[in-house]
Amino acid sequence: MLVLIVLYWVFFALTIHPYITYPFVILILSSLRPEPVQKNEKKPLISIVVPAYNEEDTIEQRVRNLLALDWPADRLEVLIASDGSSDRTNDVVQALSDEDARVRLLELPRGGRCAAINAGAEAATGEILVLTDASTKFAPDVIGKLASHFGDDRIWVVVGTVNMVPFEHTPLNFTEALYWRFESRLRQMEARAGLAFIGSGACIAVRREKFPILDDDASDDLNLVLKVVSQGGRALQVADIGVYDYMDGDVDRQLQSRTRRVVRSLTTISRNAAIMNPLNYPDYAFCVISHKVLRWMSPLWLIGMLVTSGALYFLPFYGVVFLVQVGFYSLAALGLLLRRAPISQLPVLAIPMGVVVANIAFLRGLISFLLGRRMQIHEPARSVESQ
Secondary structure (H helix, E strand, O other): OHHHHHHHHHHHHHHHHHHHHHHHHHHHHHHHOOOOOOOOOOOOOEEEEEEEOOOOOOHHHHHHHHHOOOOOHHHEEEEEEEEOOOOOHHHHHHHHHHHOOOEEEEEEOOOOHHHHHHHHHHHOOOOEEEEOOOOOEEOOOHHHHHHHHHHOOOEEEEEEEEEEEEOOOOOHHHHHHHHHHHHHHHHHHHHHOOOOOOOOOOOEEEEHHHOOOOOOOOOHHHHHHHHHHHOOOEEEEEEEEEEEEEEOOOHHHHHHHHHHHHHHHHHHHHHOHHHHOOOOOHHHHHHHHHHHHHHHOHHHHHHHHHHHHHHOOOOHHHHHHHHHHHHHHHHHHHHHHOOOOHHHHOHHHHHHHHHHHHHHHHHHHHHHHHOOOOOOOOOOOOOHHHO
């Protein structure tokens, strides 16, 4: 019985660590070790690289958004790395290129997102690369805010905090919004503590001379920053920058995208295993394990809590805990059954459903990674309106 009690509390501690104890530690570190960054007033040549696959419905709007940025016209180029697009994406971009010489089309064979980014980085001529998505939208002053931080030679990467907006109204919007607010805040604290290690595919700037070649089956944003950190550079997260992207609010898209992210991110971490060595990188090892690895393993801890509390059901406290968990998962199941009905958007159903869907995706990703599955190419999630 004592073993079961100990196991329950171990599982409980592992469950809350990525969401409560770790953020608390980072909050303390960020207040003790704030590092000022020297601002840059220069206007370097900026190369914006947009990997695109079959984006005929969004690419023109995206390119025009980038061309309208508040940055000198002779200091900006936009490279669309078309990853084997089979629709009208290439035709649309070529027409835009004929209209504005700052736009360049790279017609590539289908090789995946990272291969497209690598090709775009190789073709770019700018001092600073800005990597972004075809579905993202920038406020006019985004480039200025990104470029200003490269006055500090220690900064090799600057990540823009992304404001996530829903494709459409779904029950998962509520929990997704909460998740992204929490995640953005945590990344900002890590950056202030000098420990940022995660990028953002929607908005990430890097010195071109420091750009590392990305593995084709890895997570591009995590891969980039981990490689930069291992080479001695620093990453910075910038808040309130005016970057907008879409979140996957549909249950099926949520499962697909989160599963893919876990597989690709675990692949990335395994390829950068040196940074997990606490003897060489004690601070980064703690951050990566706490922020990512333990979070992705949370379904195992939750199952462990359910099983051990069920085995201890005859003890009053653990009996109540077990029933609370059963009730929580029952509400999640009810929410999934009623996810097409308006009632499913109530927090009492939406929150349990969001937690369960995320953890199912984490578990699927873990299993897929351990079975050796890798994801080089995937179909991007799209809104109902764009399909």
